[in-house]
Amino acid sequence: xxxxxxxxxxxxxxxxxxxxxxxxxxxxxxxxxxxxxxxxxxxxxxxxxxxxxxxxxxxxxxxxxxxxxxxxxxxxxxxxxxxxxxxxxxxxxxxxxxxxxxxxxxxxxxxxxxxxxxxxxxxxxxxxxxxxxxxxxxxxxxxxxxxxxxxxxxxxxxxxxxxxxxxxxxxxxxxxxxxxxxxxxxxxxxxxxxxxxxxxxxxxxxxxxxxxxxxxxxxxxxxxxxxxxxxxxxxxxxxxxxxxxxxxxxxxxxxxxxxxxxxxxxxxxxxxxxxxxxxxxxxxxxxxxxxxxxxxxxxxxxxxxxxxxxxxxxxxxxxxxx
Amino acid sequence: xxxxxxxxxxxxxxxxxxxxxxxxxxxxxxxxxxxxxxxxxxxxxxxxxxxxxxxxxxxxxxxxxxxxxxxxxxxxxxxxxxxxxxxxxxxxxxxxxxxxxxxxxxxxxxxxxxxxxxxxxxxxxxxxxxxxxxxxxxxxxxxxxxxxxxxxxxxxxxxxxx
Numbered sequence: 001x002x003x004x005x006x007x008x009x010x011x012x013x014x015x016x017x018x019x020x021x022x023x024x025x026x027x028x029x030x031x032x033x034x035x036x037x038x039x040x041x042x043x044x045x046x047x048x049x050x051x052x053x054x055x056x057x058x059x060x061x062x063x064x065x066x067x068x069x070x071x072x073x074x075x076x077x078x079x080x081x082x083x084x085x086x087x088x089x090x091x092x093x094x095x096x097x098x099x100x101x102x103x104x105x106x107x108x109x110x111x112x113x114x115x116x117x118x119x120x121x122x123x124x125x126x127x128x129x130x131x132x133x134x135x136x137x138x139x140x141x142x143x144x145x146x147x148x149x150x151x152x153x154x155x156x157x158x159x160x161x162x163x164x165x166x167x168x169x170x171x172x173x174x175x176x177x178x179x180x181x182x183x184x185x186x187x188x189x190x191x192x193x194x195x196x197x198x199x200x201x202x203x204x205x206x207x208x209x210x211x212x213x214x215x216x217x218x219x220x221x222x223x224x225x226x227x228x229x230x231x232x233x234x235x236x237x238x239x240x241x242x243x244x245x246x247x248x249x250x251x252x253x254x255x256x257x258x259x260x261x262x263x264x265x266x267x268x269x270x271x272x273x274x275x276x277x278x279x280x281x282x283x284x285x286x287x288x289x290x291x292x293x294x295x296x297x298x299x300x301x302x303x304x305x306x307x308x309x310x311x312x313x314x315x316x317x318x319x320x321x322x
Numbered sequence: 323x324x325x326x327x328x329x330x331x332x333x334x335x336x337x338x339x340x341x342x343x344x345x346x347x348x349x350x351x352x353x354x355x356x357x358x359x360x361x362x363x364x365x366x367x368x369x370x371x372x373x374x375x376x377x378x379x380x381x382x383x384x385x386x387x388x389x390x391x392x393x394x395x396x397x398x399x400x401x402x403x404x405x406x407x408x409x410x411x412x413x414x415x416x417x418x419x420x421x422x423x424x425x426x427x428x429x430x431x432x433x434x435x436x437x438x439x440x441x442x443x444x445x446x447x448x449x450x451x452x453x454x455x456x457x458x459x460x461x462x463x464x465x466x467x468x469x470x471x472x473x474x475x476x477x478x479x480x481x482x483x484x
Contacts, residue, residue: 097411106347113416121407160408197385201434
C-alpha cells in the first residue's frame with residue numbers, strides 16, 4: 001500500500017465505525033512529520049487521503065495527541081461540528097535513526113550521533129542510578145510488554161543501558177478518530193499540553209515536567225483525580241519512558257513506575273511501545289486504545305502523547321464514558 | 323486497449339529516494355563565542371538574570387524565564403557523569419560505535435552538557451555500563467587543534483574525588 005492508501009483506509013474505517021459520512025465532516029486536523037513521510041509539505045498528498053477535500057485542514061508537525069487537542073479546541077470553540085483527527089508514521093519507508101538524528105541541534109548534539117532512543121537511554125541511566133526498583137523490576141516489566149507481541153518491523157538499535165526488549169519495534173502506524181460536537185459513547189472531558197526546554201542538558205530527565213503539567217491540566221479540567229482514572233494509555237518510546245510517564249502522571253510515586261508496569265495489567269494493554277511504534281502517530285494510538293477500552297468497560301481514561309525532540313512536548317487527554 | 327480484472331495481483335512497486343539538502347546554520351552570538359572560548363581552553367556559560375542559573379553551553383536566552391542572558395561565566399573543567407549512554411548506531415562521518423556519551427554537569431554549571439567520554443574500556447559493555455552507572459567524575463580534555471566544534475573537547479573519567 002502507498003502512504004496515502006494507508007491513511008485512506010485508516011480514516012475510512014474510523015468514519016465507518018462512527019457511522020459518519022464524509023459529507024458530515026467539516027474539519028481535518030493531522031499530526032505528521034515531513035522527514036518521516038519523506039515528502040516536504042506532505043499534506044499536499046496526505047490531507048486528501050485523510051478526507052480533507054473541500055474541508056478546513058491543518059497539520060501539526062507534532063504528535064497525534066496534540067492534533068487531537070487542537071481538534072477538540074476547534075469543536076469547543078464552535079469552529080467545527082464534526083472533525084477527523086489522523087496521525088501516522090511509516091517507519092518502513094525511511095531510516096528512523098537518521099531521521100531522529102536530524103531533529104537534534106546541529107552544533108551541540110547532532111554531531112554526537114544523538115537520537116531519541118539515546119535520550120531515552122540517558123533517562124534509563126538516570127533512573128537506574130536513582131531508583132533501585134528500576135533495576136530489579138525491569139526484566140519482569142519488559143517480559144510483560146513483550147508477551148504476545150509480534151508486530152511487523154525492525155527492533156530499534158540499542159543504546160545502552162537500554163536492552164533490546166526495552167526498545168520499540170519500528171512499524172508502520174496510522175490512527176484516526178472522529179471527534180464531534182454531538183454526544184457520543186466517549187466524551188472529551190479535559191485536555192492539557194506543555195513543553196520543556198529544547199536543550200537536553202536543561203531537561204529534568206526523570207521528572208518529565210511537561211507530561212506532569214499536561215496530565216494535571218487535563219485532569220483538572222475534567223474535574224477528575226488520577227485515582228478516578230481506570231484506563232491508562234500513556235505514550236512512551238521505550239520501557240523506561242513508559243515507566244517514568246506513570247510517575248509524571250501521578251499514577252505511582254517517584255521510582256515506582258517500573259514495578260507498576262511489571263505488576264499491573266491495566267496500563268497500555270495493547271503492549272505500548274512493544275506493539276509497534278512510529279512517531280508522530282503514537283499519542284493518537286493511545287487515544288484510540290483508551291476510547292476502545294472505555295467503550296468496553298472503563299469509566300475514565302488518561303491518554304498521553306509525546307513529540308518533538310525526545311518528548312519535549314506532551315499532550316494529555318482526559319476521556320470518560322458518556 | 324488493454325482490459326483486465328482489477329483484482330489480479332500486481333507486484334508492488336517501490337522507488338528508492340534520497341534527500342540531500344545542504345544548509346549553512348548560523349550559530350548566533352552566544353554559540354559563536356562559546357566555541358571561540360573552547361578554542362582557548364575555556365568552557366563558558368551564560369547566567370540568567372532572573373533564575374541565576376548558569377546555562378552551559380552558553381545561550382542567548384533562558385528558555386524557562388524567557389529573558390536574554392548577557393552575563394558570561396567560566397565553569398570548571400571537572401564534573402560528574404549524571405547519566406550516560408553507549409551508542410551502537412553508526413552515522414556517516416562520526417566515530418565508529420560503540421561510543422560513550424556522557425551527560426555531565428560541570429562544576430559551577432546549572433545544566434548538563436553532552437559529549438564523548440573516552441578512556442572507558444568497551445570490550446565488556448556490561449562492565450562499562452556498571453562503571454558509568456556509578457556516576458564517576460570526569461575532566462575535560464581539549465583537542466589540540468580546535469575547529470569550532472563540540473568535538474573540540476571530550477570527557478575523561480578521573481580518579482579525582484568529588
